[in-house]
Amino acid sequence: MRDLQVDATRPLANFVAALLFDDRGVLWVGTEIGLYRHDSVAGRFLHHGGDPAGAGGLHVSALAEDAEGTIWVGTFGAGLHRLERAGAGAILRPAGIALPQPTIWSVLAVPGALVLAGDGWLCT
Numbered sequence: 696m697r698d699l700q701v702d703a704t705r706p707l708a709n710f711v712a713a714l715l716f717d718d719r720g721v722l723w724v725g726t727e728i729g730l731y732r733h734d735s736v737a738g739r740f741l742h743h744g745g746d747p748a749g750a751g752g753l754h755v756s757a758l759a760e761d762a763e764g765t766i767w768v769g770t771f772g773a774g775l776h777r778l779e780r781a782g783a784g785a786i787l788r789p790a791g792i793a794l795p796q797p798t799i800w801s802v803l804a805v806p807g808a809l810v811l812a813g814d815g816w817l818c819t
Contacts, residue, residue, distance in 0.1 A: 761804035
C-alpha cells in the first residue's frame with residue numbers, strides 16, 4: 696500500500712469519496728477537493744475542474760459512467776456534473792438537471808437513465 700500523490704510534494708487528498716475505472720481503463724478519483732484522473736504513463740494524478748491546487752474545486756461524492764461513455768459526477772452541494780472528454784483532456788460542466796437538493800451521494804447509470812440519491816430523496 697502507498698500514499699497517492701498529485702506530485703512529489705502534494706498528497707492526492709485526505710478524503711477519497713468515489714472511485715471509477717472508465718471504459719478506457721482510466722482510474723478517476725473523486726475527493727473533497729475535486730476530480731482527478733490517473734495518468735498511468737507519468738504515474739501521477741491530474742486535476743479536472745477548478746483550481747489545480749484544489750482551491751475552488753468541487754467536492755466529488757459520486758461517480759458513474761453510462762453506456763455512451765459519459766462520466767457523471769455527483770457533488771456535495773454543487774449538483775450533478777458531466778465530464779466532457781476530448782482526446783487527453785477533460786472538462787467538467789454542470790449537467791443542468793433540476794434536483795430536490797444540490798448534494799448527491801450516489802449516482803447509478805442504468806440503460807437509458809441515471810438514478811440519483813441525496814439526503815432523503817431518490818430520482819431518475
